[in-house]
Amino acid sequence: MKHSLVRETIIKTASNLFYQKGYNLTGINEIISESGIAKATLYNHFKSKEDICVAYLDYLNTPFLKNIEDFALSKSKGSEQILALFDFLEKFFLSENFNGCWCLNTISEIPNQNIKIRNEIQKGKTEFLKLIVRLLEINFPNKTKKEVATLSKQVYLIYESAISESHLHQNKWPIKTAKEIIEKIFT
Amino acid sequence: MKHSLVRETIIKTASNLFYQKGYNLTGINEIISESGIAKATLYNHFKSKEDICVAYLDYLNTPFLKNIEDFALSKSKGSEQILALFDFLEKFFLSENFNGCWCLNTISEIPNQNIKIRNEIQKGKTEFLKLIVRLLEINFPNKTKKEVATLSKQVYLIYESAISESHLHQNKWPIKTAKEIIEKIFT
DNA sequence: AATAATAGACAGACCAGTTAGTCTGTTTTT
DNA sequence: AAAAACAGACTAACTGGTCTGTCTATTATT
Numbered sequence A, B: 001m002k003h004s005l006v007r008e009t010i011i012k013t014a015s016n017l018f019y020q021k022g023y024n025l026t027g028i029n030e031i032i033s034e035s036g037i038a039k040a041t042l043y044n045h046f047k048s049k050e051d052i053c054v055a056y057l058d059y060l061n062t063p064f065l066k067n068i069e070d071f072a073l074s075k076s077k078g079s080e081q082i083l084a085l086f087d088f089l090e091k092f093f094l095s096e097n098f099n100g101c102w103c104l105n106t107i108s109e110i111p112n113q114n115i116k117i118r119n120e121i122q123k124g125k126t127e128f129l130k131l132i133v134r135l136l137e138i139n140f141p142n143k144t145k146k147e148v149a150t151l152s153k154q155v156y157l158i159y160e161s162a163i164s165e166s167h168l169h170q171n172k173w174p175i176k177t178a179k180e181i182i183e184k185i186f187t
Numbered sequence C: 001a002a003t004a005a006t007a008g009a010c011a012g013a014c015c016a017g018t019t020a021g022t023c024t025g026t027t028t029t030t
Numbered sequence D: 001a002a003a004a005a006c007a008g009a010c011t012a013a014c015t016g017g018t019c020t021g022t023c024t025a026t027t028a029t030t
Helices: A003-021 A028-035 A039-045 A049-073 A080-094 A102-107 A115-139 A145-169 A173-185 B003-021 B028-035 B039-045 B049-073 B079-094 B102-107 B115-139 B145-169 B173-185
Strands: none
Touching: A003 A028, A003 A039, A003 A049, A003 A102, A028 A039, A049 A080, A049 A102, A049 A115, A080 A115, A080 A145, A080 A173, A102 A115, A102 A145, A102 B145, A115 A145, A115 B145, A145 A173, A145 B102, A145 B115, A145 B145, A145 B173, A173 B145, A173 B173, B003 B028, B003 B039, B003 B049, B003 B102, B028 B039, B049 B079, B049 B102, B049 B115, B079 B115, B079 B145, B079 B173, B102 B115, B102 B145, B115 B145, B145 B173
16 A cells, blocks of 8 residues: 555544544554554554554544534624534534544543643644634624633533533433523523 | 452442543453452452443442532522532542543443443433432522423533533633533523 | 351462564565 | 565463352351
8 A cells, every 4th residue: 555545544444443432442453454554564654552542633633623613604603603513513413423522532541641642632622612712703803802711611611511411311402402501601 | 358348349449440540441350459359259249340330330429419419408599509519529620539520431431332331321410410400499499390401401511511621621620611601591 | 055058258270362562574666 | 776565473461251179257957
C-alpha cells in the first residue's frame, strides 16, 4: 500500500474499533488484521497504542467541529443557531453508529495519570467551547464579553449532558430536555 | 474469615479498585491479592467479574443516594435544597478520591450489548431522578405533576454534566456554571 | 459432652487465550 | 539503491476462570 495511505488506513480502522468497542477492549492485533496492515508497519507509523488513541481523538474531533459549526451557521440567526447544535446531536444520535461522545468515553477508560490522552481530550473540548463562543458573538452581538463567556459555558455543559445521557438511557429525551433549558436561558 | 464478612470485603476492595483504576484495568488477581481472599472463595461468592461489577455499582449508589438526599433535606426549603445537590457534589469533587461518576465511567467501558451492567446503571440513575422529583414536590408544592416531571429532568441533566465535566477538566467551574443554570431555571 | 459431618475458608497450580510490543527476513514501491 | 511495505514468529506478562487438595470452624448426631 502507498505510504501516505497507510497512516490514514490505520487511523480510520482504529477509530471505528475504538469508538464502537472502546479503547481498552480493542487490541492492536484486531487493528492490524482489520486494516490489513502489518504489525511492523503499524509500529513504524505510531510508537504506541496510546499514540494511535491521540490520533483517533483528533480524527473524530476535527470533522465534528467543522460539521457542527457549518450546520449551525446554515440556520437563521438568533437562538436558532444555538438550538441547531442540539438538532445536529439528534441526527447523530439517530445514526446507527452512535455510541456517545468519544472523548467522554475515552476519559473514563484511561488512568488519571495519562496526561497525553487527557490533554488531547481537553483540547478538543476547549475547541468546542470556542465554537460556542463564536456562535454567541455572531448571534448576540449586544452581549458583553463576560456575558458570552458565562453563557458559552452554560450551553457547553448542557450539550455535554445531552450527549452522554442520551447514550446512557438510549433515548433522546435528554436532547429534548436540553433544548428546553436552552430556550429558558435565551428568553 | 467469617462468611458474612467475605462478601463485603470483596465488594469493598473491588469497589476501590474499579472506581480508581476503572473496570477493565482492574484484574481479578488484583482484587484477590488486595483483599486477601482466595480465588476460589471469590468465585464462590460471585460467578463472574461482571457480577462483582453489579455489586460495586450498587455498593456506591445506595449510600450516595441516601447521603445526598439527607444533605439536601438539611437545608432550608425552596431552591436551596436543589442547589444543595451541587454543594454536595462540590464537596465530593474536593475529596481526594474523586474520579467522576462511577456509573458514567463504567458505561463507557462496557460493550453496548452488556445489558446486565447497563440495567444496573440505568437503575441507579432512575433512583437519582426520583430523588430529584421528591425534592421538587417538597419544595415547590404548587407545581403540577407535569411541571415537576419536566423540571426534574432538567435538574438531573445539569447535575450529570457538572459531575462529568468537573472530572474531565479537573476543575470546579462546571459545578459553578451548573448552579448558575439552576438559579436561572428557578427564578 | 464427645464425635462425626458439612460448609466454606485457604493456597496456588493450571488453562487457554490475549496483551502490547520487538524482531527477522522478504518483497514491493519510490 | 534506499525506503518502507509485507508476513508472522516471538516474548513476557497478564486475562478471567477452573480445579485440586488442605485446613478450620460450625453444626448435627450419638
